Amino acid sequence: MEGEPRSAGPAGDGAYPADRTGRSDPPTGDRGQHPVPTSPHGASRRLRGRLTDPLQAQVVAHTDGPMLVVGGPGTGKTSTLVEAVAARVAEGVDPERILVLTFARRQATELRHRIEARIAADGHRVLREPLVRTFPAYAFGLLRRAAAERGEPSPRLLTGPEQDLIIRELLDVVGEEPGDDPVGWPEDLRPALRTRAFAAQLRDLLMRAAERGVGPVELARLGEKLGRADWPAAARFLREYVAVLALRDVSNRGSVAYDPAELVRAATGMLLDDPGLLDAERRRLAHVYVDELADTDPAQQELLAVIAGGGKPLVAFADPDSSTYAFRGADPAVVGGFPHRFRTASGAPAAQVTLTTSYRAGAGLLGAAGRLARRLRGPAAHRRLRPPPGTPPGTVEVRTFRSATSEAAWLAHALRTAHLLDGVPWSEMAVLVRSTHLHLPSLRRALHTAGVPTVVHGEDLPLHLQPGVAPLLLLLRCALEPERLDEEAAVALLHSPLGGADPLAERRLRQGLRALALAGGDRRPSGELIVAALRDPAELAGIDRRWVEPARTVAELLATARRAAAIPGATAEDVLWAVWQASGLAERWAGAINRGRAATGEHETAQRWRAEAADRDLDAVLVLFDAAARFTDRLPGARTEVFLDHVLGQDLPADTLAASADRGDAVRLLTAHAAKGLEWDLVAVAGVQEGIWPDLRLRGSLLGSERLVDVLAGRADGTGVRAGLVGQTSALLDEERRLFHVAVTRARRRLLVTAVASAAVGGDDHEEQPSRFLYELGVGEPAGGADASRHGERSRHEQAPPGTVSHQDPPDSRGGSEEGGDG
Structure with a gap:
């Protein structure tokens, strides 16, 4: 959440312990009933007195017509929203008549908890809570309520x-001959039709089209106009897809199934088609608040205009410089257009308040972020941030290294020093990166080796990549598809928690298998022998039991999975449960958690780390079981292999059951996207390389879903001509710069920004260059001292005094102004 004045009270500061579900409940017992106010105006004045910023108090007091609140990072936008909702409740407004909308589930959950805690802290006990929803969740609620009122399922x-499943079944009917293709896919796409990747890209194209209200006719027209034969084919496929959904709705007794991408537009269309329903909803909503307006897409903005336009009390909070979801249709330009789209009842533009006091960072940090922000397009008034008087300036350090190994080693040293010498808690430090796959694994290994406790933010890893889940999925895949069991998979299973082998056990196993094979005239390499032993444990006879136990355990688990899957009617949940019970992991992880809770001494840190890891792994497995149960409920009779395809094909982050697994005393490792709305005392932004950050490669899938978004948003003409490509690259650079701006503004006290600068060696033409963004911070670069030299730091840098920043850009920095960016 955004920064806030320290006098703003306990709301949202994590004052209340979280339970296993991550819920932060205030210590007030049950919620009682709807509060009875004494004097609405007195209550409002009392709430406004909690805020030190008069502009925030002005927003809290606003109850008539639309208002736009714009503020940079740490200006207390979310805190002001929480105070405003609490003020309305204190004035006697029924909480159920207050709607708060935000862009993601995590933000909605945290915002709901903050509002609950804030209302409780004021002495009120409420039975009904304000509605805090994402746009899709609110839209689904509208559709469900309307169906209930009509007596429909x-x-x-x-x-x-x-x-x-529907998409792949429709693609599977395409035969080998052109006449066997009812859709008429282009010839060059036909070999890819049955692949999982093509189905995923087709689904993505259909979702992007649905989000923007593009139907089959419009999609085909755009394809013909732009010379894309794949879009008219996708339009024909879309017609078949819609027809199949309609048949499924009939078979489900009339229960309409909505694609997630069409939820918001379906709700908007329903309201527009039913004036009575729309009037009832508008009368029901007394106040509407929107957090993170800059991350809304056109469909969400249209729904907002329908329910809260025409001069209704609507307060929207936005930071256009934090808009980082262009691939979902978000555009920071929506902020500038808000006052004219949402006018007062008299037709005047909406009121606007700009918050310019940052309660998060001091002058040093704000200066560096401000110089970066000057390169961003759009109005600049909200970028002129100042800290409250007496705020420490904070420090900014920019360092480059000869290798990624040196970079990681220095970061580990810096974090340990901050913890041991400066007393910064591990949980008040974070390392942010641009890419999950490129940087997080190596950084985590380096920090762990250096004794720095870490936790990878749960939102950054898809479920199938979670450390506790990946071995289970790999074992199921190898059991049900034996050809998948090769040497790499076998070794991974042996070293996983399922096998528990260490390098010595693997080496002894290889030696034992090889010796037995040679004695029998078998000259196969040890890798093939390990695979054979996992398929048939009899191969392990004659080898010392100490070294074969991991292999025997894995072999038995593979057999367990095969037996469970062979039972008639067995579901994915059944097979997973059989393997889980046989693995014994539940008992082992529970024991580690209990030992960690009992460990209190300074020398028992390792036990606490193992307990935190076991807690996270157990949480991830519970999420996997929940996913398997939902899959079984929705697709009864589907084979376990289909479930595996579904989970392994998900690139989006996994859900989590417990935020507590992400709140231990450890350094957070996460991407810049996941860090949005969060803050720490010390933040390190690592791997800031040219080509990685900014990543200016045009995101082009086989079916061009990204191109469709750009064309509909006016960022490209879709033809790929030079002018269009320049426009796309420029827009991409803007978004990458906004994402970097989000990353560097997460720090309250100290910011570290690191990169690798290495020349090509020998015949290798690969050269690492620091990102242009490092220079745009305008911060003096530190020199390599004894510690720095030990970590391979570049020695040409100069140390910047604490809290000071250079107002001179290095010679190779790029030009820019407040109103325009590069390109």
Whole structure:
């Protein structure tokens, strides 16, 4: 959440312990009933007195017509929203008549907890809570409520597995000959039709089209106009897809299934088609608040205009410089257009308040972020931030290294020093990166080796990559598809928690298998022998039991999975449960958690780390079981292999059951996207390389879903001509710069920014260059001292005094102004 004045009270500061579900409940027992106010105006004055910023108090007091609140990072936008909702409740407004909308589930959950805690802290006990929803969740609620009022079956949300299954079944009917293709796919796409990747890209194209209200006719027209033969084919496929969904709705007793991408537009269309329903909803909503307006897409903005336009009390909070979801249709330009789109009842533009006091960072940090922000396009008034008087300036350090290994080693040293010498808690430090796959694994290994406790933010890893889940999925895949069991998979299973082998055990196993094979005239390499032993444990006879136990355990688990899957009617949940019970992991992880809770001494840190890891792994497995149960409920009779395809094909981050697994005393490792709305005392932004950050490669999938978004947003003409490519690259650079701006503004006290600068060696033409963004910070670069030299730091840098920043850009920095960016 955004920064806030320290006098703003306990709301949102994590004052209340979280339970296993991550819920932060205030210590007030039950919620009682709706509060009875004494004097609405007195209550409002009392709440406004909690805020030190008069502009924030002005926003809290606003109750008439639309208002736009713009503020940079740490200006207390979310805190002001929380105070405003609490003020309305204190004035006697029924909480159920207050709607708060935000862009993501995590933000909605945290915002709901903050509002609950804030209302409780004021002495009120409420039975009904303000509605805090994401736009899709609110839209689904509208559709469900309308169906209930009409006496119709409740609608269903079409899940990812269902979508994938329908799409792949429709693609599977395409034969080898052109006449066997009812859709008429282009010839060059036909070899890819049955692949999982093509189905995923087709689903992505259909979702992007649905989000923007593009139907089959419009999609085909755009394809013909731009010379794309794949879009008219996708339009024909879309007609078949819609027809199949309609048939499924009939078979489900009339329960309409909505694609997640069409939820918001479906709700908007329903309201527009039913004036009575729309009037009732508008009368029901007394106040509407929107957090992170800059991250909304056109469909969400249209829904907002329908329910809260025409001069209704609507307060929207935005930071256009933090808009980082252009691939979903978000555009920071929506902020500038808000006052004219949402006018007062008299037709005047909406009121606007600009917050310019940052309660998060001091002058040094704000200066560096401000110089970066000057390169961003758009109005600049909200970028002129100042800290409250007496705020420490903070420090900014920019360093480059000869290798990624040196970079990681120095970061580990810096974090340990901050913890041991400066007393910064591990949980008040974070390392942010641009890419999960490129940097997080290596950084985590380096920090762990250096004794720095870390936790990878749960939102950054898809479920199938979670450390506790990946071995289970790999074992199921190898059991059900034996050809998948090769040497790499076998070794991974042996070293996983399922096998528990260490390098010595693997080496002894290889030696034992090789010796037995040679004695029998078998000259196969040891890798093949390990695979054979896992398929048939009899191969392990004659080898010392100490070294064969991991292999025997894995072999038995593979056999368990095969037996469970062979039972008639067995579901993915059944097979997973059989393997889980046989693995013994539940008992082992529970024991580690209990030992960690009992460990209190300074020398028992390792036990606490193992306990935190076991807690996270157990949480991830519970999420996997939950996913398997939902899959079984929605697709009864589907084979376990289909479930594996579904989970392994998900690139989006996994859900989590417990935020507590992400709140231990450890350094957070996460991407800049996941860091949005969060803050720490010390933040390190690592791997800031040219080509990685900014990543200016045009995101082009086989079916061009990104191109469709750009064309509809006016960022490209879709033809790929030079002018269009320049426009796309410029827009991409803007978004990458905004994402970097989000990263560097997460720090309250100290910011470290690191990169690798290495020349090509020998015949290798690969050269690492620091990102242009490092120079745009305008900070003096530190020199290599004894510690720095030990970590391979470049020695040409100069140390910047603490809290000071250079106002001179290095000679190779790029030009820019407040109103325009590069390109």
